[in-house]
Amino acid sequence: xxxxxxxxxxxxxxxxxxxxxxxxxxxxxxxxxxxxxxxxxxxxxxxxxxxxxxxxxxxxxxxxxxxxxxxxxxxxxxxxxxxxxxxxxxxxxxxxxxxxxxxxxxxxxxxxxxxxxxxxxxxxxxxxxxxxxxxxxxxxxxxxxxxxxxxxxxxxxxxxxxxxxxxxxxxxxxxxxxxxxxxxxxxxxxxxxxxxxxxxxxxxxxxxxxxxxxxxxxxxxxxxxx
Numbered sequence: 001x002x003x004x005x006x007x008x009x010x011x012x013x014x015x016x017x018x019x020x021x022x023x024x025x026x027x028x029x030x031x032x033x034x035x036x037x038x039x040x041x042x043x044x045x046x047x048x049x050x051x052x053x054x055x056x057x058x059x060x061x062x063x064x065x066x067x068x069x070x071x072x073x074x075x076x077x078x079x080x081x082x083x084x085x086x087x088x089x090x091x092x093x094x095x096x097x098x099x100x101x102x103x104x105x106x107x108x109x110x111x112x113x114x115x116x117x118x119x120x121x122x123x124x125x126x127x128x129x130x131x132x133x134x135x136x137x138x139x140x141x142x143x144x145x146x147x148x149x150x151x152x153x154x155x156x157x158x159x160x161x162x163x164x165x166x167x168x169x170x171x172x173x174x175x176x177x178x179x180x181x182x183x184x185x186x187x188x189x190x191x192x193x194x195x196x197x198x199x200x201x202x203x204x205x206x207x208x209x210x211x212x213x214x215x216x217x218x219x220x221x222x223x224x225x226x
Contacts, residue, residue, distance in 0.1 A: 001133070001181040004126050006163035009180055011192045014199065015120030020102050028095040035091035042087040046080040047217040053077065104145055112141035124192065125183040140176055147172035
């Protein structure tokens with residue numbers, strides 16, 4: 001066996017995350033449906049106030065720095081931003097909590113099982129072992145999963161360590177005394193490359209939709225003012 005590469009590990013993780021996202025979506029879907037309304041209302045209020053301030057700024061012809069200070073100090077805009085933040089947090093929190101709980105059970109159970117791997121890792125012939133290439137016990141599997149929090153808190157720098165040869169171990173692997181190995185030396189399969197491309201396209205599409213949504217809301221608010 002050889003140390004698994006960064007992209008093999010990422011593909012495996014993203015497959016597992018997609019699997020967990022299915023029951024999470026089912027659980028929180030009713031809450032998300034109601035939250036969308038609150039987010040839309042809060043965003044419309046923010047757009048309307050921002051557009052009003054922009055129009056006033058154009059009419060006053062003040063220096064941009066003075067306008068920026070006025071906008072920062074504007075209480076109505078501040079309340080609109082706070083309402084939007086609260087609506088977003090309310091929408092995300094239940095799903096995030098459900099994902100964290102299910103993910104903990106999922107990763108720990110599979111990585112200390114006879115498979116020594118989650119379904120995502122298994123699809124890429126990856127296994128999680130200790131430093132003696134032995135199967136993880138329950139305690140070490142739990143410790144590895146908890147240590148993964150540090151890899152996230154370092155803005156994924158802990159995960160990026162998995163790209164560094166020769167050990168290719170992430171921060172949580174060093175902490176827990178584990179490593180991810182690949183059975184046989186195999187390049188990233190075609191389906192895995194297609195999965196990565198699909199994720200990139202989805203991210204681009206989501207970003208484009210969000211930008212268009214923001215642009216449309218601001219244009220509508222300006223139209224109503226003018």
